[in-house]
Each structure stands twice: as structure tokens, then as C-alpha cells.
Amino acid sequence: MDYRRFGDKYLIRLDKGEEIIESIKEICMKEKIKLASITGIGATNDITIGIYELDKKYYNKQSFHEDFEITSLTGNVILSGDEIIPHIHVNISDKDFKVRGGHLNSAIISVTCEIVLNAIEGEASKYLNEEIGIKLIKF
Template sequence: MDYKVYEDGMIALRLDPGDEICESILALAEKEDIQAATVTGLGATDDVVIGIMDTKAKKYNDIPLKEPFELTSLIGNLSRKDGAPYLHAHVNLGNTEGRVFGGHLQLAVISVTAEIFIRPIKGAIDRKFNDGIGVNQMIF
């Protein structure tokens, strides 16, 4: 993992083989004291877990995927929950046949590289669990 913080606050993050996306973004958010940000990126992975929300059970069903994928889209945000960095991200993944899988990003280990941009927002966004919908909802 390597990154650079630019004058306007934008952060360019490069992940290398073996780096895990969520863990890396959260570590960077902690180190740079990011309270809120948008996250976008792309890359390649061959070890992924995505989640699909079961709205009736109010929980994510995990889907592990272990094959070569182009991470064609990573989009999400950073906020805080109980004072710690919190990542909410979704991905689209294209396999070698051009089929696309997508969902809530739980885990993705980089196989080649990932190029991620993090744009901090001036201010803070917190999260609190909402029993009614079963997710950690943004609180302003």
C-alpha cells in the first residue's frame, strides 16, 4: 500500500498484491483522521466477499468469490461509527467471461493492483444502527 495526500485534500491510494481493500482504506482513514469522505476505485482481485442485503431478515448474506476479477467499479463513503472509521462500499466485478457480479463489499484481496481515490469532506458524518432497517445509518 502506498498513498499521497494532495494539496486539495484528495488522496490517491495504490494497493498491491495481497493488500485487502477494506482493511487498507480503514487504516488510511484512521492514520489521516478522515471523518467523512467519498471513495472511488478500480483494480483486480481474485478473492472477494460481497454481501447482498436480505431486507426481511435485516442482514447481509455473504457471497465468497474466488476467481480472477476486474474490479470495474468501487464506490462508497467513509464516515465514523463509535469514533472509529466506517467504510460503506459497493463493487462491480467482471469475470473472465464478462459476467458481472455486484454487491456490498465485505472483503477483496488485490491480485494485481488497485487505484483508489478518497476525497475527504469538510465535516463529520457518524453512523448509528437503525433496528427498523437493519443497517448502520448515516447521522448528521
């Protein structure tokens, strides 16, 4: 992993074998980033994505182990208490150009990943909404 800061933006390059969520957490902790938006592209061959099932109040997760282009990576990061919480969604395309997408749980980079992290001045946190069963942004 390598990255550079340009004003309030960070250009991040992840390399083969690195994991997206953990890498973002590492940079945010090192750079003391409390709030940010994220966009990116890249490639993976080991990814777990999910979709939230409201009636069951859990993420239905599925892992995929084949070559994928990450055609869109988008989300945010919030420091809530002492915890960095990335909330990222992803679209991936397979060799037949079929696209899958959902909440990103984990992705190991197979080639490279290019991420732009836009640090946002200010703070927010997360709280557990009991009715829907997930953490929501609290201002």
C-alpha cells in the same frame, strides 16, 4: 500500499495481497479522515460481497476465488465514535465478462487497485435503525 495527498484528495495504490477495507481504514486513521467518498478500480481473486435481505435483516454473503476486474468501487467512509466505517459497493467482471456486484465485505488485491479518496470537511456518524436493521448516516 502507497498513497499521496493532493489537497483534499488521496490517490491510493494497493498492491498484491493487500485488503481493500482494512487498507482504507488504516489510511483514514493515520490521516485523521472523518468523512470521505471513495471511487476505484483494480483486480482481485479473493472477494466477498453481499446483498442485504431486508425481510431477514442480514447480508447474504458470497465469496468468489477466481480472477476478476474490479470495474467499479464506490462508497463512503464515516468515523462514528472511534470506529471507521467504510460503506463500499463493488462491481466485478469475470473472464467471460459477466458482472457481479454488491456490498463489499472484503477483497484481496491480485494485481493492483487504484482508489481516489475524497476527504470531506465535516463530520457525520452512524446509528442503528432498528426497523431495517442496519446503520444509517446521522447528521
